[in-house]
Amino acid sequence: MSKLVIIGNGVSGVTVARHVRKRSDMEILIISAETEHFFSRTALMYIFMGHMKYEHTKPYEDHFWAKNRIDLKQGFVEDINTNDKVLTLASGESVDYDQLVLATGSQSNKFGWPGQDLPGVQTLFSYQDLALMEENSKLTKHAVLVGGGLIGVEMAEMLLSRGIEVTFLVREDRFWGNILPNGEAQLIQKHAEIHGIKFHFKTELKEIKAGSNGRVSSVITSTGEEIACDMVGLSAGVHPNIGVAQKGDIPVGRGILVNDFLETQVPEVYAVGDCAEIEVVDGRNRIEPLWYTGKMQGEALAKTIAGERTKYERGVWFNSAKFFDIEYQTYGFVFNEPLDGISSFYWQHPEQDICLRINYKDDTQEVTGVNTFGIRMRHNVWENWLANGCTLKYVLENLRDANFDPEFFNRYEKDIVAAFNQQHPDNQLKLAPLRWLTKRFTKGHANA
Missing domain, CATH: 3.30.390.30 (FAD/NAD-linked reductase, C-terminal dimerisation domain)
Structure with a gap:
């Protein structure tokens, strides 16, 4: 029996597994180092704010996976041998496959800022980041957030719910200025300020400084200003997680290179979701780090894996x-x-x-x-x-x-x-x- 292995249990990888099972009896294994079960990543903030519990963020009951004959393994994939079709996990265990899907998602951007790895500095992308934020918030009265993206908005709302003062450093001249026209940006900025957020526009992070206890104590901005703080949230966007693909000699650019069928240049190896870079004949290649498009890609790829080769068509953005x-x-x-x-x-x-x-x-x-x-x-x-x-x-x-x-x-x-x-x-x-x-x-x- 053919064996499908999926690395990553986010919405893209899980959608592939579910829809392949609808069309095929092949063996399916999902490997994830983050959590055993699939959960809604967009709900992390609601766990922190007390609106939900972790178990409420799992779209499927734990018994769903065994019932549908989808095996789960919690572990970190260290290496891919595409010649022998074998994965090596950090535990030393080997896992063979017939077809392989890389659904490794995104990683938060860091730009080599001095002090970016100090205690009290963090991103918000994984379940582990949520646990870290619980600990950091206990020691925080004032947080500085770097970058005006959606992750930063979520972090701000989370911290404000705990009574923590929030300051945003935004590179552009307006909030979300690389996405929104001025009218919408001004509306959102004023709304955020009413909720207590302070903005520093046309301002970038230069350095994060530590206090006597080794934790973050302040930031130095590109304007030379020093802002005292107990926590720094890095929310300056994300980039495709391509590390394991590179180890497997799977061609990459900004992301894992795939065609319109989400096929890599290695036979029977595919990439889907945030980590995939769709090669375009004319124009710039596409990376689509969105929940919706990840789900759509997963549905299209499942058909291909099950024998009905299907082109991914995004439709209206x-x-x-x-x-x-x-x-x-x-x-x-x-x-x-x-x-x-x-x-x-x-x-x-x-x-x-x-x-x-x-x-x-x-x-x-x-x-x-x-x-x-x-x-x-x-x-x-x-x-x-x-x-x-x-x-x-x-x-x-x-x-x-x-x-x-x-x-x-x-x-x-x-x-x-x-x-x-x-x-x-x-x-x-x-x-x-x-x-x-x-x-x-x-x-x-x-x-x-």
Whole structure:
């Protein structure tokens, strides 16, 4: 019987295992050094804040794995011999395979800062990082966070829940400035400041200094300022975890190089999720460190492994997150700076932290992307609108169809359309009544 071994038990690797089992009776083994059972990594902050327990973050009961004949092994893979198809674990144990999936995820970025490995300095990515944060927070009154990414936002909310003062060092001139346009960035910044966060923009970390007890005592910034602190959180992004692939002579770039079928250049070795770098014929190779795309990749790869060779097709780009009390969604592409040939309609509530931005082509008026903060949107509606080239006029007039907020939430479509009409007096729109959401969207709507 063929044997599939998967290194990594995050959403990508586990999705491969589950969907291969649906299609095949082959032997399946998942190896992870982090935890025995798969858990929701995005829920780490809620464990820390007391909203959940670890067992609540496991999507499947512990008996699920044996019931579905998916074997689990907790251990660290030290080496891969792709010629003999053998893995060597840190314990010295050898594991053979017929097909191998690398789902080794990401690692937090460190840039060689002096003092970056001092006690009291940490990242937040693994279950072990969560345990370390529990210990560090006991000794912390003031924390400095480096980098304005989503991991940093989570760390800030976690620390604030324990009454710990938080200061952010942000390289850009605004919060999340490499992702968000100025309007959204200002909204989130003000919201975070209301929650107690202090920002230092256009500021980078230069050095982390230790106190007499050997723990972190302050940071020195690129501006020369010294900020006293008891903890430093490194949240300056992540990069693919490719160490074990390199040991196995599996070709890598920034990530583990794969084609559109998630196949590496070594026969019967695949990579999926955060660690995979999808080679592109024209343009820059893609690395997609998102939960959603990792799951989609896992489903596509499972078909290939089970004998139905399937190309991974991402479809419309999307992402979501939460900034304290504000839900964020994005579909398509909304860049942080203006682009030639692309215009932007932006609406912001005058009193609440709620906004919407829609980008569209100047020539055809086709919508290219949307950002929403504080308004929950329907994925399938926006996916259809973007895939079918719907115009700004059509999208705004039918905006009610996309709203996914619960029944008693306020709705803002009338205000949004009114704002557009005020900004464009020669191009007045009228909000359409809510249609049945099951109605199909066709190319004909694009020029409506």
